[in-house]
Amino acid sequence: MKTEEISLDIFLKNCEYEIQNPDDIKITSKQSPATEDYSDFPQLINLNNIETSIEFNLFLIEKFRFNDFSTNKAKRGREITKLRIKSLITSLRLFLNWLTVNKVDWKDETYIDDEDPVNLFKNYLIDRIKSEQNHISYESAKAYLLDVKMLYEWATHNHIINRLPFFYSIHSYTNKNTNLITSKKIPNTQIVSSSIKIPKKYKDIKVKVLSAYSSEEYEELINSDYCQTPSRQLWIRLAKEYGLRRIEIAGINDDICDCKDGLYIVTGKNAKKREIHFKEEILKDLNLYRNRKSRKNALHKYYLEHGYNNKSPLFLNTQGNRISEKTISNIIYPVKDEFKAKGIIFDKTFHDLRATYAVERVMSLLKQGIKMEHIEYVVTDELGHNLFETTKRYLQIRSARISWINQSGVGEFLKEIELADDNQSEDILDDFL
Known part of the structure; x- marks a missing residue:
């Protein structure tokens, strides 16, 4: 089985193609004027599951063009970058491979109880978290599952399937830390919760924590x-x-x-x-x-x-x-x-130098006044990651957060650009991460 990114006009359901060999296909359909601008759009394909590949690419192109199918109305219509599409491809490639190997139809609605495709994929992700040889982090598994659920939201919106294999519930809470500066009434914050999620108990299963050099x-x-x-x-x-x-x-x-x-x-x-x-x-x-x-x-x-x-x-x-x-x-x-030999304990790794680049790049962008939602895309791209969840591993050193703030000088940067005082530096970074 081979899955790879390609730049072909395969997001049309009725496209025609020829299988050249097990590792390649040729699209024979001509492009329509409406799709000419998307000839270089990032896409994915599994040569053993062509039809599902085309359906997934339909989702990617409509996510990029319209983004109007989220169950959370506040998220509808937000601009989507091609970098975000590439991160979606990472999640969908994993899901597509899993579907193909296990011969699962992602649109199957005949399931009983928790045996729907999304729940089965969730269990596969949990097995990967627990695996030593094929390990993925809790945060990555969570991101993969969220992206797959987004695919199903699109499918129900376009009547490709009749119902979601999961449901959402809304909860409200008051964050007392949001009222540190003004005397205004603290607003309620709504949290949307899904019936299918990666349990938090799997957060404890982690690989070595990266730690930036001071x-x-x-x-x-x-x-x-x-x-x-x-x-x-x-x-x-x-x-x-x-x-x-x-x-x-x-x-x-x-x-x-x-x-x-x-x-x-x-x-x-x-x-x-x-x-x-x-x-x-x-x-x-x-x-x-x-x-x-x-x-x-x-x-x-x-x-x-x-x-x-x-x-x-x-x-x-x-x-x-x-x-x-x-x-x-x-x-x-x-x-x-x-x-x-000199009585000094040095507990860093070579890979921690890469984490140092990530931390210092974030600090530099913060100092320039770049918005945090944009910083995550910049740093993810520069580190060569597909998901910000992966990049966060290079920034999350919570066990030494206070000493890191002091040693790295990020607290001074935040105060300099008037984002935080001494007591807020940690909260700002927690929000970012």
């Missing part, structure tokens, strides 16, 4: 004796200043030094590509590293083994092979030993 911790790392080699210095900076994963750092080729306007495409997990704008300072240092004698010696060995090409790896080991991801992240362990 400025002191970063200085300790970058100035450690073990990290004084040019390559290690660059790896640390690429992760912290640009949010690169170790796989993206390892995959950089030496053509990055020749990129125009500082724009370069890095390749991340699942071969996903994203464009990064590198500053002149880092490009200059990368070029200096490229021309070092030790690197040229390693490059000679690479050419002997692989032949000459103009996209050789930038970072090579002494044997002339592309540096491995593990080699990059493992630089932390000698640093820990180095500090341990």
Whole structure:
């Protein structure tokens, strides 16, 4: 089975297509003038479930164009970005694959009790939360389920199915913390609750919590004796200043030094590509590293083994092979030993540098006065995530929230732009997260 994003005109129910091979299809229908503007619209397809793929793409295009089918009237008609559509594709791809593997009809209305497709998918997500080998976070599972429920709202709105396999109820509560500044009467807040949700007890099943470096911790790392080699210095900076994963750092080729306007495409997990704008300072240092004698010696060995090409790896080991991801992240362990000998406990990871980029980017955007609802899309896109729920893992360090506010200076930033006083910094960040 293969599921992939494509840019074809398949959101029309009556489109004609030809299966070229198990990994490809060809759309033979001609585009109508009404759909020409959507020829590059992000879509998904499962070649073993074409008809459902087309129905899901109908949902995506109507969500983007109209967004008029939510049961919550306040959410109807809100502008939807293509980035949001891509996050919906992530959820729907998971649902589509699950439907196909288990031979479930998503429109089935003959279910008994809690055996409807949405409840069965919810149970699958819970199993993934509990799984060690195929784990997903509670927040991701929650986001996937919400997106699938949105699909069903659209289906009932368009009479594709006759009824929702779940129901909503409305509850009201008063948030006393909202009246910290004014003396106005505290308004009631309405909460819409669904009959199908991921139980909160699964919040306790978590992977390691990411934790951004404080400025002191970063200085300790970058100035450690073990990290004084040019390559290690660059790896640390690429992760912290640009949010690169170790796989993206390892995959950089030496053509990055020749990129125009500082724009370069890095390749991340699942071969996903994203464009990064590198500053002149880092490009200059990368070029200096490229021309070092030790690197040229390693490059000679690479050419002997692989032949000459103009996209050789930038970072090579002494044997002339592309540096491995593990080699990059493992630089932390000698640093820990180095500090341990001095009586200092250093409990950070290399991946925490990426969390540092996320935190500092949020702080920077807040300082510029960017609205929080826009910040989540910017940071999600820059980290190469499909869902903000994933990005939140890089920002949620609740167990050390107070010390993080003090060390990072985010509290000062919030006060500077008059968003909060000392007592409100934590509440502001909680609202954001």
